Amino acid sequence: MTDAAEACVNRLRDRAATSDAREAVETALHDRLQPMIVRVTGRAGVGKSPIVSVLDSVQLDADGLELRIHEGRTDSSAGEVLVHVLAGAVSPVDTAFLSSRPRGALDGTVVVLTKADTLDDPSAAAATASEQLGRTVLPVMGSTAAGLRGVGGTGATVDMADVRAVAAADLRPADMMTVDRFRAADIAVSPRRREALIECVELRGLALLVDVVRRHTAISDSDAMRVLADATGVDAMITAVATAVSSAAASRDGELHTALQQISAGHRQVRSAVESYLASDEAVAAEMRCAAVRLRVSIETGSERDVVEQVALWQQRAAASGSSDERRSALALCRGYVRILHR
Secondary structure, eight states, rough: OOOOHHHHHHHHHHHHHTSTHHHHHHHHHHHHHHHHHEEEEEEEEEEEHHHHHHHSSSSOOEEEEEEOOOEEETTTOOSEEEEEEEEOOOHHHHHHHTTTSSOOOOOEEEEEEGGGGGGHHHHHHHHHHHHTTTSSSEEEOOHHHHHHHOOOSSOOOHEEEEHHHHHHHHOOGGTTTTTTHHHHHHHOOHHHHHHHHHHHHHHHHHHHHHHHHHTTTTHHHHHHHHHHHHHHTHHHHHHHHHHHHHHHHHHHHHHHHHHHHHHHHHHHGGEEEEHHHSHHHHHHHHHHHHHHHTTTTTOOOOHHHHHHHHHHHHHHHHOOOSOOOHHHHHHHHHHHHHHHOOO
């Protein structure tokens, strides 16, 4: 929270401390500030651990909340953000599990098809799974992505000098088809270092790197690894999870504001303090973020003229809407843009 918003919250706490609203106010604020849990679920053996490792390695914006990544099972779909992992075909267990999750802009569910490097056509497999589940399924080479980031099982990063040595060797196509054949191939890379490459990015990832280096001999190490990182699909997964986390944080703000409005209606002693907090820049911005998530739009910032145009747009949307929920969200966006103008 900003200093101004925190000051409003402290005034609210002070005002509530001597009233019968104290417990209700503290509960509402406590619920808003609890750590946010991202649960990575899926059946045993589908590859949840690499996904956990990748998500642990990135900075996800949870609006100041502590963020915790936990590995879970398919016996409970509770939680604000859920990353469900498939490996291959969708099972009845996956379908039943995901059917218990809400749907919509604030559902907080991301589904990934990991071990994509073992599939002949991971994009087609993900498309089929998406159709079966009615949700977008993202293909990801989980173990390879974790290895590239140095957060895989060994914690080591890929040695590009060894990759280039493999690329320079006189390998037959069959030598990169299985781990056993690669181990037996006649190349000037020791068995231990070959194992290290496989453990880091797996055989499919190594084959992709070798192919890139062979086709683009002048490519830098960092650019070659960027090509492989793109192929893993991990960026799309991280973006989807980041969006889900941001949406969950916005949803918490909406729940807090609703709870405070209900407290204000029943407790006159804290009404002015609640109204002061809800009028703060922090609260108006939070309502704006939540409205943007509900309406599936982005918040546009730019020149003063751009912001004025957004104010007019959302005024018109609010006036024309036949849905009370949509109208409230449009008005929240309008108020947010007005507040941006006055800063």
